[in-house]
Amino acid sequence: xxxxxxxxxxxxxxxxxxxxxxxxxxxxxxxxxxxxxxxxxxxxxxxxxxxxxxxxxxxxxxxxxxxxxxxxxxxxxxxxxxxxxxxxxxxxxxxxxxxxxxxxxxxxxxxxxxxxxxxxxxxxxxxxxxxxxxxxxxxxxxxxxxxxxxxxxxxxxxxxxxxxxxxxxxxxxxxxxxxxxxxxxxxxxxxxxxxxxxxxxxxxxxxxxxxxxxxxxxxxxxxxxxxxxxxxxxxxxxxxxxxxxxxxxxxxxxxxxxxxxxxxxxxxxxxxxxxxxxxxxxxxxxxxxxxxxxxxxxxxxxxxxxxxxxxxxxxxxxxxxxxxxxxxxxxxxxxxxxxxxxxxxxxxxxxxxxxxxxxxxxxxxxxxxxxxxxxxxxxxxxxxxxxxxxxxxxxxxxxxxxxxxxxxxxxxxxxxxxxxxxxxxxxxxxxxxxxxxxxxxxxxxxxxxxx
Amino acid sequence: xxxxxxxxxxxxxxxxxxxxxxxxxxxxxxxxxxxxxxxxxxxxxxxxxxxxxxxxxxxxxxxxxxxxxxxxxxxxxxxxxxxxxxxxxxxxxxxxxxxxxxxxxxxxxxxxxxxxxxxxxxxxxxxxxxxxxxxxxxxxxxxxxxxxxxxxxxxxxxxxxxxxxxxxxxxxxxxxxxxxxxxxxxxxxxxxxxxxxxxxxxxxxxxxxxxxxxxxxxxxxxxxxxxxxxxxxxxxxxxxxxxxxxxxxxxxxxxxxxxxxxxxxxxxxxxxxxxxxxxxxxxxxxxxxxxxxxxxxxxxxxxxxxxxxxxxxxxxxxxxxxxxxxxxxxxxxxxxxxxxxxxxxxxxxxxxxxxxxxxxxxxxxxxxxxxxxxxxxxxxxxxxxxxxxxxxxxxxxxxxxxxxxxxxxxxxxxxxxxxxxxxxxxxxxxxxxxxxxxxxxxxxxxxxxxxxxxxxxxxxxxxxxxxxxxxxxxxxxxx
Numbered sequence: 023x024x025x026x027x028x029x030x031x032x033x034x035x036x037x038x039x040x041x042x043x044x045x046x047x048x049x050x051x052x053x054x055x056x057x058x059x060x061x062x063x064x065x066x067x068x069x070x071x072x073x074x075x076x077x078x079x080x081x082x083x084x085x086x087x088x089x090x091x092x093x094x095x096x097x098x099x100x101x102x103x104x105x106x107x108x109x110x111x112x113x114x115x116x117x118x119x120x121x122x123x124x125x126x127x128x129x130x131x132x133x134x135x136x137x138x139x140x141x142x143x144x145x146x147x148x149x150x151x152x153x154x155x156x157x158x159x160x161x162x163x164x165x166x167x168x169x170x171x172x173x174x175x176x177x178x179x180x181x182x183x184x185x186x187x188x189x190x191x192x193x194x195x196x197x198x199x200x201x202x203x204x205x206x207x208x209x210x211x212x213x214x215x216x217x218x219x220x221x222x223x224x225x226x227x228x229x230x231x232x233x234x235x236x237x238x239x240x241x242x243x244x245x246x247x248x249x250x251x252x253x254x255x256x257x258x259x260x261x262x263x264x265x266x267x268x269x270x271x272x273x274x275x276x277x278x279x280x281x282x283x284x285x286x287x288x289x290x291x292x293x294x295x296x297x298x299x300x301x302x303x304x305x306x307x308x309x310x311x312x313x314x315x316x317x318x319x320x321x322x323x324x325x326x327x328x329x330x331x332x333x334x335x336x337x338x339x340x341x342x343x344x345x346x347x348x349x350x351x352x353x354x355x356x357x358x359x360x361x362x363x364x365x366x367x368x369x370x371x372x373x374x375x376x377x378x379x380x381x382x383x384x385x386x387x388x389x390x391x392x393x394x395x396x397x398x399x400x401x402x403x404x405x406x407x408x409x410x411x412x413x414x415x416x417x418x419x420x421x422x423x424x425x426x427x428x429x430x431x432x433x434x435x436x437x438x439x440x441x442x443x444x445x446x447x448x449x450x451x452x453x454x455x456x457x458x459x460x461x462x463x464x465x466x467x468x469x470x471x472x473x
Numbered sequence: 474x475x476x477x478x479x480x481x482x483x484x485x486x487x488x489x490x491x492x493x494x495x496x497x498x499x500x501x502x503x504x505x506x507x508x509x510x511x512x513x514x515x516x517x518x519x520x521x522x523x524x525x526x527x528x529x530x531x532x533x534x535x536x537x538x539x540x541x542x543x544x545x546x547x548x549x550x551x552x553x554x555x556x557x558x559x560x561x562x563x564x565x566x567x568x569x570x571x572x573x574x575x576x577x578x579x580x581x582x583x584x585x586x587x588x589x590x591x592x593x594x595x596x597x598x599x600x601x602x603x604x605x606x607x608x609x610x611x612x613x614x615x616x617x618x619x620x621x622x623x624x625x626x627x628x629x630x631x632x633x634x635x636x637x638x639x640x641x642x643x644x645x646x647x648x649x650x651x652x653x654x655x656x657x658x659x660x661x662x663x664x665x666x667x668x669x670x671x672x673x674x675x676x677x678x679x680x681x682x683x684x685x686x687x688x689x690x691x692x693x694x695x696x697x698x699x700x701x702x703x704x705x706x707x708x709x710x711x712x713x714x715x716x717x718x719x720x721x722x723x724x725x726x727x728x729x730x731x732x733x734x735x736x737x738x739x740x741x742x743x744x745x746x747x748x749x750x751x752x753x754x755x756x757x758x759x760x761x762x763x764x765x766x767x768x769x770x771x772x773x774x775x776x777x778x779x780x781x782x783x784x785x786x787x788x789x790x791x792x793x794x795x796x797x798x799x800x801x802x803x804x805x806x807x808x809x810x811x812x813x814x815x816x817x818x819x820x821x822x823x824x825x826x827x828x829x830x831x832x833x834x835x836x837x838x839x840x841x842x843x844x845x846x847x848x849x850x851x852x853x854x855x856x857x858x859x860x861x862x863x864x865x866x867x868x869x870x871x872x873x874x875x876x877x878x879x880x881x882x883x884x885x886x887x888x889x890x891x892x893x894x895x896x897x898x899x900x901x902x903x904x905x906x907x908x909x910x911x912x913x914x915x916x917x918x919x920x921x922x923x924x925x926x927x928x929x930x931x932x933x934x935x936x937x938x939x940x941x942x943x944x945x946x947x948x949x950x951x952x
Contacts, residue, residue, distance in 0.1 A: 028607040
């Protein structure tokens, strides 16, 4: 008999405020601030540090019993004052938690009061407020809420349209961010990428302690987002009413170009074609070369992986993009699973893969790792593709795991993994092929030295 | 002379920096007004009284390294390996504590899974009791735990779920102890979480049979079996002829906790977390307790001798203790000398959860020739800090409930070569180009016991002496 399932067991998602803190880390001179218990900030710091290996300071309004009864206004204002004094930020990224949302703190009003009480001539940091109750959605929703709130707070309508694009690349690795920026620069397309934590979460050594690590998208650059000629936004399930590009389109008429994460040749082609169109420049030769090498590698490696069966899990947008990529190289994603629950997972995969055989490919949202493990026992995949949190089931069921995305807590260098574009696809392809080769080599009694 | 914070005066590195015109410390990092009472520098000569302000909630906006009440309860109870640990609340609290500690088990590993009622918006509006009940019934049915701990998170304290009533009902229906842990994050500090955990444990203690337990028996409290440390300690005591009734909670078992009242002595490490339980057991069952530490040769030896002294009517126990110590020290001493040779004169900064650990670490570091320039903790009390003041050298910074900005300031000012802390302190050390030793939940190599002292010295050596620091800006490397 199948067990009833109410509790979440080994969650395949994180909570809303984590995503917001991560996004706020991508704004220059910004301190993320959680309005809630001390533990929220500390746990999230610890979780992010274990992946990024960088100092991640997140302030907290540190609720106590009185705060919970009488409201968080006093603590929040004191906290803002202290953070301003100690960190000297230009921006404070304020995200709420289940606690402050449930007691019903009116954060915008508290911020107005604060600004009134402490305005004394000296410049005050810009306050961005994102509503991120942990009982709604998951970390990815917090991420998008913070990005949208940032743009809604900072962007203004310029005098005239500029030949610039905004790019909202979703929750991707610092290495991916650097690559996207490099591409846009190569196309000579002035751009505003948000959030840019490529340096704040993967930076160099310090000679002094930086209150806030160098890097991030400057507030002044974000301000100009309203006068850009277009926005590019990655994330198949990210809909305009929840997105930064959606906001800019409705508020300032900035055209929103929306697409899934560019993973695989087809998706990357769509991205490069779009940038080509927006910049009016042909694809630079070095990316054509990247593409050629990738197609060549597909040929060289295709037999190792054809008809291999994979389970892919993680944030819905990552799963959707990976599913299309796996199908493009002949791997069957026997289960596409996410802890997220936008309600769009199936629909968006079908859009990308119109000839999808649902008898062969299962799509499930709102799952945890126990669900995925139960499926794995039946589906018997050749490998798993997803974040580190699949390791428990990988080890228990002796199924190899290819680590991608976030978090990667049990391997080194997760922040430097590429996933996007021709370069990221190449890296993923090489890693998948090598995983299969290694398995085969280890399993063989002969000890082949050429594979 | 700002650069002198980073390089010794007259050192070639400093000359080079001055030549390059690199002003490394550009501005003074101050201590927040609300925190000035929590930072203290030991001054020369004065017979001063330390008046440190501690045991209070963290200052709003100060980026404390502490977590919350829930965290305190979770760390104490987590290692009970055959119990179900269900976190009642939205998903975050359970997700961030999934398999978070290296508390290993010799048998069942139910504690390494993460269970949450994963409350959504509707549950918050209409209450989560039903979801809690259903979750418990199905999880107990599936995993057959020996007991269940139900952790209340912040939101439960607001929506008013009667988790006691649900626990009672489920306990009746399933026949296993189902224990509420009142660990709402905002209701105090991490220490209150320790207390809530002890309250739950106390409900289990006394419910098992104590038949056949030796009068020469102990419970090992406040030892969480990180990297198998409880096994090392247990073996020492057993070699001395002492019966170990339970370890709380390292490699913990519900049945062992239930008969813990049969022991005749409680030996308490990590005093902050478990003293409450020891006191309660003393009051209810008349079991005396003593505070110990298993870190460093001195404190480890004392832990064995003190227990042996307690059982003074059995001189063979003391003889066995002496034999263990002399054998282990004979093995360890020459090894430590090798490390001491290269580490002598190096400086360490310590920032850990409990103050008691800092005492041991100071002694352990001194035994390998290192001095301590900063000693701090998240949860120390006035007595702890006074004792720290007595132990520390002049100029040492003593700090309560610190934060990254302060820690960095002091580490740089005091020219530390090593920082000892946990995951959240690690990137501070590495960013600033100094060695680091994880003395927290994530360690994979035992640091307790005599072998632990060797491992500790080795780890310190491996980090402090690594050639990679030559490229660090504080050693004159390019920024």
